[in-house]
Amino acid sequence: MLTDWFRKAFKWFLDPVARFFARIGLSANALTIIGCLLNIGAGIVVASGRLQLGGVCLAIASGFDGIDGALARQMGKPTKFGAFLDSTLDRISEAAVLIGLAWWYMQQPGQIEELLAYVAIVGSMMVSYARARAEGLGLTCKEGLLTRVERCIVLIAGLILGLSNYALWILAIGTVFTAIWRIVHVYRQLGDEPL
Secondary structure, eight states: OHHHHHHHHHHHHHHHHHHHHTTTOOHHHHHHHHHHHHHHHHHHHHHTTTTHHHHHHHHHHHHHHHHHHHHHHHOOOHHHHHHHHHHHHHHHHHHHHHHHHHHHHHHHHOHHHHHHHHHHHHHHHHHHHHHHHHHTOOOOOOOOOOHHHHHHHHHHHHTTTHHHHHHHHHHHHHHHHHHHHHHHHHHHTTTTOOO
């Protein structure tokens, strides 16, 4: 999974930035909220049709996803509520940008990309829900091709390179496939085990 790789590969960058935020007294939860607001801003930029700028904004906002966790660990204060808040606002952040893209495509008659954006939103929510529900049953469920980091990379690249239509196809198909993959993975672990 790319998430763990990114965390290790960019530790040299994340840790000093997290130390800076700790020095100025910013909490990890505050950083999570700021990151969500930046993602919503990126969604608004995308909705206005400035897709490349929206991609740059999304890349900057996505950087906060790694920093809030690093900040919590550095301060020695990772909390259950912080993890809950981060996961919840990640869903809002992702949906905001995809809704912005759907809005922009609504202004372009005869485009299928609007529908693809909706499928990608539902698919990404199902990927996250499958993991959360599995973890609620005491299982780990990080399988699949399009976890949050991969989805962000696809969307950022698609927006910046002017290939948002291809990115939406990848996200729509990939998120549905990943959700199904996780369902199968959980079934293999549980089978017909009684509740």
